[in-house]
Amino acid sequence: MGLGAGVVLVALGCFLAASGGGHETHEVAHAAGAEHAEGVAHHAYKWTNRLWANVWLNAIYFTGASVIGMFFMSYNYLAQAGWSVAFKRVPEALPAYLPIMGIVVLAVFFLAGHDLFHWTNPALYDTASPEYDPIIAGKHGFLNTPFYVIRVALYFVLWYVLWRMIRSYSLQEDLSGGTDYYYKSLRVGVIFLVVFAVTSSTSAWDFVMSIDTHWFSTMFGWYTLASWHVTGLAIITLTVLALKERGYLQIVTESHLHDLGKFMFAFSIFWTYVWFAQFMLIYYANLPEETIHYREIFSGFGGIYKAPFFINLTLNFVFPFLVLMTTAAKRTGIILKVAAWGIVIGHYFDFYVNIMPGTVGSHGGFGPMEFGMILIFASGFVWSVYSQLEKANLVPKHHPMLEESLHHDIN
Amino acid sequence: MSDVHSNSKFLVGIYDDDDVVLQAVKDVRKAGVKIHEVYSPFPIHGLDVALGHPRTKLGIAAFLFGLTGTLTAISLTFYTEGYDWPMIVGGKDSYSPIIYIPIFFELTVLFSALGMVATFLLSNGLGPTVKPLMYDLRTTDNKFAMTIDMSKNDIGEGDIESILKRSGAAEVNIKQF
Numbered sequence: 064m065g066l067g068a069g070v071v072l073v074a075l076g077c078f079l080a081a082s083g084g085g086h087e088t089h090e091v092a093h094a095a096g097a098e099h100a101e102g103v104a105h106h107a108y109k110w111t112n113r114l115w116a117n118v119w120l121n122a123i124y125f126t127g128a129s130v131i132g133m134f135f136m137s138y139n140y141l142a143q144a145g146w147s148v149a150f151k152r153v154p155e156a157l158p159a160y161l162p163i164m165g166i167v168v169l170a171v172f173f174l175a176g177h178d179l180f181h182w183t184n185p186a187l188y189d190t191a192s193p194e195y196d197p198i199i200a201g202k203h204g205f206l207n208t209p210f211y212v213i214r215v216a217l218y219f220v221l222w223y224v225l226w227r228m229i230r231s232y233s234l235q236e237d238l239s240g241g242t243d244y245y246y247k248s249l250r251v252g253v254i255f256l257v258v259f260a261v262t263s264s265t266s267a268w269d270f271v272m273s274i275d276t277h278w279f280s281t282m283f284g285w286y287t288l289a290s291w292h293v294t295g296l297a298i299i300t301l302t303v304l305a306l307k308e309r310g311y312l313q314i315v316t317e318s319h320l321h322d323l324g325k326f327m328f329a330f331s332i333f334w335t336y337v338w339f340a341q342f343m344l345i346y347y348a349n350l351p352e353e354t355i356h357y358r359e360i361f362s363g364f365g366g367i368y369k370a371p372f373f374i375n376l377t378l379n380f381v382f383p384f385l386v387l388m389t390t391a392a393k394r395t396g397i398i399l400k401v402a403a404w405g406i407v408i409g410h411y412f413d414f415y416v417n418i419m420p421g422t423v424g425s426h427g428g429f430g431p432m433e434f435g436m437i438l439i440f441a442s443g444f445v446w447s448v449y450s451q452l453e454k455a456n457l458v459p460k461h462h463p464m465l466e467e468s469l470h471h472d473i474n
Numbered sequence: 475m476s477d478v479h480s481n482s483k484f485l486v487g488i489y490d491d492d493d494v495v496l497q498a499v500k501d502v503r504k505a506g507v508k509i510h511e512v513y514s515p516f517p518i519h520g521l522d523v524a525l526g527h528p529r530t531k532l533g534i535a536a537f538l539f540g541l542t543g544t545l546t547a548i549s550l551t552f553y554t555e556g557y558d559w560p561m562i563v564g565g566k567d568s569y570s571p572i573i574y575i576p577i578f579f580e581l582t583v584l585f586s587a588l589g590m591v592a593t594f595l596l597s598n599g600l601g602p603t604v605k606p607l608m609y610d611l612r613t614t615d616n617k618f619a620m621t622i623d624m625s626k627n628d629i630g631e632g633d634i635e636s637i638l639k640r641s642g643a644a645e646v647n648i649k650q651f
Contacts (some may be wrong), residue, residue: 339575346572349564472519 070439076432077114108426115175116422117433118167121440123270124294124414126164126219127287128444131295132157133226134259137252140229145467146322149314150303151459155233156451157295158226160444165219168270169212179422182206182276199276206273218266225255233459240461263288271414274421278356282341289334293379294410296326297403302448304396304403311457317394318473324393327406331383334413338376360416364425371412371419371429378409411437483650484510485622485634486609487643492518495618498641499524502620505637510623513613535593536586543585547578609649621649 132154139147147154176183186194188203199206229251236244264284272283280286300323306312345353360368382405392398419427459465489495496518502509503526512521555561556569566573595601610619620643622634629637635646 343572343575347564349566 070435072431072435072438073114073117074435076430076435077110108423109178110426111175112178113423113426113432115171115178116419116427117436119171119175119179119270119422120411120414120418121436122164122167122171123418124411125160125440125444126168126270127291128294128298129158129160129164130222130259131291132299133222133229133255134292135295135299136229136248137255137259140249140252141256143249143464145464146319146471148459148462148464148468149316149319149471150299150306150312151233151462152452152455152457153299153302153306153448154295155230155455156302156448157298158222159451160447161219161223161226163443163447165216165223168215168219172212172215176208180273180276181421182273183208202276206276211269214265214269218262221258221262222255225251225258229255234455236461237456237459238461242463245463263291271417274418275356275359277352280341280345280353280356282337282344286334286337286341289330289337290410290413293327293330293334293406296323296330297406297410299323300327300399300403301407302452304400306452306457308396314458314469316471318471319468320396320399321390321393321473322471324387324399324402327399327402328383328387328393331379331387331406335376335380335384338380359420359424363420364427367425367427368416368420371416375409375412375416378405379413382406382409483624483648484609485624485631485638486647486649487620487622487638487641488610488612488645488647489618489620489642490616490644491642492516492618494642495620496521496524498620498638498643501641502637507622507629507634507637508626510621510626513609513619513621515614515616515618532590532593536590539589540582540586542589543582544578546585547574547581550581551577607651610647 135147135154136151138144139151171179181187182199182202184194186192187196187199189195190200229248232244232248232251236248267284267287271287272279300320303312303315303320303323307315342357345357360372362369383402386398386402386405387393392402462468487498489498492514495512495514499509499512499521503524509525512518512525514521551571551574552569555574560568562568563573598606600606609621610617613619620638622638624631624634627634638646
């Protein structure tokens, strides 16, 4: 039903954008982009740009939400953590959405790469061309279409294959028991963490940072990882709560919820720390090629991204910080739920302010198209997670740490 | 958080195991004995709940120390950079608070950390010249001690001793300060 509603809303949004787009002139008012716009012949804006940007935004958001399930399992194996075993099948179910997201990401790149990514324009690298851009040409070794496609394909293949391995060990463990599968999973988890240490950063550059091709930030990999991570934790918490309310996963106690609450609280602050570290250095140094990023968000394009900018900070820092501060709050289902929803929505806007200004600029907004696209991707994600949860016992019954998790008590 | 007592008499039950002492706390309290404190080489989850201690006020203390730090940082940065010797750095206003957020943060953390160290020393009666109350030296190693303040209990010494023994105490000693 969500999927249907999403399709209808996107169709409505497309209709509005297509009919409205005809009247607008294509002079993109680059309020902040004087430096950016120079020598950069902006591709003529088409209403489909906004559609593709939306698909891209949601694909990146849900790629993160999916891969964090694997990330969470991996570091729990590495730390030999026992407490999280009770709801281990929930993070384990998230990465099943990765192949679909991989196909969507590559399809959008092939179909609309030129509309979203300025650097795909070959004239930028041609010294004879008037559009030649020495800065972007200097990045050609990394930002070229074949290497980009190989990298993106590699991320999804590596993440998905490693998840498949850990998933199959986990299911075999249900049948046979013993500690063999535990140690095998630990090894796969460690390999994934090594892979993810590199790919989480490079994928953040590829998926988001390369949209503003001139601009770069050394914090960006961490920043995107922090955003993905806390989103994933909020989704895990929401799924666990949903299962518990419907009578499943009764082995999850207040102590488990308390720890999940701590995770969301701590990593919301971690995200804020990274966000602020990036922001403050750029603010302090005041170099035009760096401040352009925040100028576009804060005051560019008629200020349409100013509201999402503050929604981002409020929902991702102020809100969870105040709501999840006390012990009692982290142990109360309804408060956890409110905080987790705040985080899930807030981090959509985090990606929104990073992707939209560079792709659609003054043509952006938040209307039926954005809302419908979220519904389509979210319905698919929920379907994917729940069909994975159905495939296996919700309690990993032969996991060596299960007993410890059942007695987890942090009063 | 023990107070400094003079001429107080304590019964000290020594236990060998953290699970035993946790259960013993519940049993002893049920028998009507008021427990002064339990000493352990490591934190035992659920012990403060079992002892029925009221919610700690340390959070309020930490908040006030932190607030002092934030206000100090705001006054310091405003006085030096905004009032006494205004400077323009990086093309911003001479007093531009975003620049000083790290200072606000650091002084908040510093003041609350140092303040909490002082609170810890004061509330535990520790200090350079103070002789600490030691109920049993082995609680710093591998034993758990439950202390009963005799002046606060109406039950006889012999009865309390047998209650402690029944709850699993390996030995019961008398300690006078």
